[in-house]
Amino acid sequence: MDADMDYERPNVETIKCVVVGDNAVGKTRLICARACNTTLTQYQLLATHVPTVWAIDQYRVCQEVLERSRDVVDEVSVSLRLWDTFGDHHKDRRFAYGRSDVVVLCFSIANPNSLNHVKTMWCQEIKHFCPRTPVILVGCQLDLRYADLEAVNRARRPLARPIKRGDILPPERGREVAKELGIPYYETSVFDQFGIKDVFDNAIRAALISRRHLQFWKSHLKKVQKPLLQAPFLPPKAPPPVIRIPECPSTSINEAGYLLDNPLCADVVFILQENTQIFAHKIYLATSSSKFYDLFLMECEETPDFPESHCNKEKTHRNMLARTCSLETDSEGEAATLKTLNAKLVSSAEGYDSSARLELEAGEAGCLKQGLASWGKGFVSMHKEARVNPVSKRPCTVTIVKMDASVQPGPFKTVLQFLYTGQLDENEKDLNRVAQIAEILEVFDLRMMVENITNKEAFMNQEITKAFHVRKANRIKECLCKGTFSDVTFKLEDGNINAHKPLLICSCEWMSAMFGGSFVESSNSEVLLPNINKTSMQTVLDYLYTKQLSSSQELDTLELIALANRFCLPHLVALAEQHAVQELTKTSVSGVSIDGDVLYYLEIAQFHNAHQLAAWCLHYICTNYNSVCSKFRKEIKTKSPDNQEYFERHRWPPVWYLKEEDHYQRVKREREKEDIALNKHHSKRRWCFWNSSTVVA
Incomplete structure (x- = not known):
């Protein structure tokens, strides 16, 4: 009943929008996001498949769908009817194309073949069944352009084709095809809720402009604009990696008992x-x-x-x-x-x-x-x-x-x-x-x-x-503090520290190999450890005795990481990484630049297997790439090829966004100039018409 009333209401335009494109490019998800306001997480979107079961009957049986179909675009009340279609090329879709007002042609930015089929198959079919119907091109699944593809592939259905980095299409590829076909181009992401309103509002504009040419007596359509430009999507900053501390290795009771025997x-x-x-x-x-x-x-x-x-x-x-x-x-x-x-x-x-x-x-x-x-x-x-x-x-x-x-x-x-x-x-x-x-x-x-x-x-x-x-x-x-009952003295770069072999053997495999094997140190009361300072060694011994990191102002975190890696203590490395990140963050919050420190930390962390600290440094450099690169361009270029490749791939804002932003601003200025010239032309015509009317009078 409500559907029939839409046709009978004055100045309410009913728009039939047909959505076509290859299988699994995101057509049905896009329709559901507009018609039902469905929101799912990215991995839920990837792990489940919504079959193509949408039809016009949804507007009769579901009141929510009917309510969301109504919209106002450029002061024109419309009722948007969305039609889903099968993506199989051999299926007959003529029932969907009949009396359509606009066609939304979709492809996936993670599937180059779907974009190739836009020219080779879909445009020909659309021209055959509805040659005068306006078309807009839509690139779906925009979020895959910056997503973690390894996690995405793990979340996808078992038989789904894995997505490769080389499959991701840049925005200019879709824009070039749209320019070649002479149609507008938009990008969407159901996961980020980006571009959904842009697509369907501009599809409505394209349909209303086409209808205005045929039904010129409808005065309420005069204010309808041509499809607007879409501002590029700036992906969110990736959250900094969390330093995860592995489970603390408790003092080995079994090894202590073994030591007794x-x-x-x-x-x-x-x-x-x-x-x-x-x-x-x-x-x-x-x-x-x-x-x-x-x-x-x-x-x-x-x-x-x-x-x-x-x-x-x-x-x-x-x-x-x-x-x-x-x-x-x-x-x-x-x-x-x-x-x-x-x-x-x-x-x-x-x-x-x-x-x-x-x-x-x-x-x-x-x-x-x-x-x-x-x-x-x-x-x-x-x-x-x-x-x-x-x-x-x-x-x-x-x-x-x-x-x-x-x-x-x-x-x-x-x-x-x-x-x-x-x-x-x-x-x-x-x-x-x-x-x-x-x-x-x-x-x-x-x-x-x-x-x-x-x-x-x-x-x-x-x-x-x-x-x-x-x-x-x-x-x-x-x-440990007093050196009581110690049986070994470590000769260090700037002093000596007394320790206890049995405790070290049960706390560290490296120490166990040195004192428990056939090495000379097993019977010596003094062990020479060159190039190690007393503060770092004292911190390591405190950790081995208590399983806690005792930080001090004199502690050199990077030297501690190097020493912990040398002694094969991954838990201590993680604690030192966490301490380093906390100190860097505290310094940054206080307003002091840490760009140079992060570059130095990155090199040392990667050399000494502090992978979590290295990941944090890479994230900081990528999310502050412009400021870091402007100050330390030479240092950036001296980094390893793997690091430079990582910077280019994960830098924020990404390169493709910067290019799109430049293109958007340029086209926006050109369109503003066109609008100004067009307004001047209309003003001149109205002035000429007014003068001619005055002369006749």
């Missing part, structure tokens, strides 16, 4: 009953147990010939007397021996001679043996001994700790396993013995976990394990 870099040997030997590492034991921390610190204090990197001598000589007096002894002779040793230690701080030092070393083992028996249950003696490492086959000095016969190897090994990994097997057979040894060593976390397992409340052990790892991480960080 391996004498690699071991600096402690426990002697148990029947001469059973268990290798261990001071840094793991001291950071997990306060008892072992005090034991090894006491050993460090009572060994004056130890390197300064292994203990704090000032603290040693200040507190040695108090620590010695606090040891409970069984006889006055033991106390006298310890006091004599302490006096020699104090004198050694002020400058001891070689004879006193030799005398001290000779009596050291016996003194410690006497002290440990009363210092803690389960301990018998402790002394240093030169041995050959069974892995590296090189001489090394280890601390021999002899345990009491009540400490059995199996449960003691379970306790050490907990100190290394923070885990306890619920199926452990000797839980009671494990609890007893944990009580002796004052490992209260382990004792509580055994009680929870016994009481069938093992679920509470998760919180205990978390608290254990937090305390251990804090102690490890403290040991």
Whole structure:
């Protein structure tokens, strides 16, 4: 009923618009966008296909379609009737062409064949069925000109032909064909909602102008303009790439447990009953147990010939007397021996001679043996001994700790396993013995976990394990800062840093290969790392110990990236990339130009496999190409051919837009001149007509 009323309304022009073109060029999508206002994402548009089922009946059954068909163009009320057609060349479309007012001829800018068929097939068919009907040419799927074609091809239907970069047609190709045929040219994108109104409004104008020539008595058609120019589409800026941080590699608990079973870099040997030997590492034991921390610190204090990197001598000589007096002894002779040793230690701080030092070393083992028996249950003696490492086959000095016969190897090994990994097997057979040894060593976390397992409340052990790892991480960080219990010194360009081989082996494969293989560094206490500064190395060690990036004002991000890449630490590289982007962004927001910095960062990032930072730099250069190129044209030209090709392909605004903008402005000025000349001509004719009428009168 409403459709019939459109024909009966005065001054309402009904326009029949037929849309033709090859299959899959976007005809039906274009019609649906105009008639139904359908909006889908780009990948939804690509992944689904809308069959050609549109017909005139839609205007009768769908009120929304009928309402959207009504429009006002140049003060003329119109009702636009859209006709969809099949794209197969052999199909008969004469039913659609009948009594058409305008034909919209579509092709895809991503399909050169569809543009070739415009001249070879479609124009001939249109001239055959409706020779006097105006035609406009439309390039569909404009968004593919700047889209990521790899993502587009992945989203397309499985059997769809993949789109290649060379298939994308520039705007001038469609404009040349339109000029050759003498028809207007427009481009559209349903995804960007660009050009849809331009196409159909100007199709209506073309139809109304043609109708005005035949029905000249319709005065309301006098103000209809000829099809207008279409301003070029400026694609949106691509969003900057997000620096993605991969999952943080947690401290390898399995490797820590493996290290306990391996004498690699071991600096402690426990002697148990029947001469059973268990290798261990001071840094793991001291950071997990306060008892072992005090034991090894006491050993460090009572060994004056130890390197300064292994203990704090000032603290040693200040507190040695108090620590010695606090040891409970069984006889006055033991106390006298310890006091004599302490006096020699104090004198050694002020400058001891070689004879006193030799005398001290000779009596050291016996003194410690006497002290440990009363210092803690389960301990018998402790002394240093030169041995050959069974892995590296090189001489090394280890601390021999002899345990009491009540400490059995199996449960003691379970306790050490907990100190290394923070885990306890619920199926452990000797839980009671494990609890007893944990009580002796004052490992209260382990004792509580055994009680929870016994009481069938093992679920509470998760919180205990978390608290254990937090305390251990804090102690490890403290040991790194103070150099306590360190067994290796890195000789750097501007200083030295003390570190711990066992922790490095479990945190970094590069370090594991250096200290755990047959290299000389596995047995050396000093490692030379030339061309590396102390700040960057300290940051790397902080990361290896804590898995966090500790940034400082003195930190050189690019040098850190180079060092992290050298040590094969991709997670640290990503953290450094994120830090670099944040610093560059902060500088840019403050109003300082970062164009030169970004060019420098790009070169270093690509060289050291910082791919995310390189992608961010490429994006910045492309989106600010004009300003960067105006200042650093020579630097741009010195970049690699791949980078220059990337700049040309992704620069914003793109080259094709700049060309189209120039063409649009030029044609716009020409049309304005034509309109001015035409207005002058009409004014002159009206003036002549007025004068001639006056003379006749």
